[in-house]
Amino acid sequence: MQAFCTSVAVLAFGCIAAGCAAVHEADCAQGEQRSVSDVLYFGTSRAAGTITSAQWSGFLRSAVTPRFPEGLTAWPASGQWRTAGGAVVHEASFVLILVHPEDDTSENSVRGIIGEYKSRFDQEAVMRVKGHACVSF
Template sequence: MNLKTGVAAAALALALTGCTTASQKNNSVAMQGCKAENVMQQTTLYFGLSRPAGNDITAQEWQQFVDRDVTPRFRDGLTVFDARGQWLGNDGKVAREQSKALMLIHGTDAQSEASIEALRGIYKSRFAQESVMRVDRPVCVQF
């Protein structure tokens, strides 16, 4: 690595650190006014609907996954969104596909964590997927 590349890498790392700190600060400020009993976790999982080889995952297959695997683990409720995703595959090619986004609002307990990871594993195995993206953030929830 030459000096110019090293300086650029250091500047990028510093800039990204600032973004992370600002994001954490914003979450902290937003959560300050939240009552402890209203603090929960929002997890959104992104499921691709294309198989590497073969037909796309059908609406019936998706609904069976939700009914048999998701709902028993998250009986209190969930939200599903239709999405269109793009990502870089392990083969270095950009993949574009229809997707489903599953939003879960849950506690920060070990059972929720285990259930979410189980869903990711089941889906990847059953539908030959490389990954299921997961995004987590704290939220203030009122019903």
């Protein structure tokens, strides 16, 4: 029985690893360009008061646009999360999508945006969801 369980676990891990590799190394169709799609979630609550739309616009203008002048998409959102004590906390937020080449310059730019937001607005974290995409216009 233990050998069966071990075999199932190895098979499951292999399938998961292969699935991740397949997504990561996906080929794009003709006319599409392989890119990275980053979705960043920025909270707005802080001790000094909620981050306003005007402050967010200023951040986009000074910290994001210079790093990604080719374009971006952003919108206000509403999120929630559960505390360690089980309470559900609701928080206004902003979402930013950046589609860019998979290179060190872009990676450093995304990390710079996250770091600057955390520093400027006294935030503990910015959630980043990074994936690969095939892009065409």
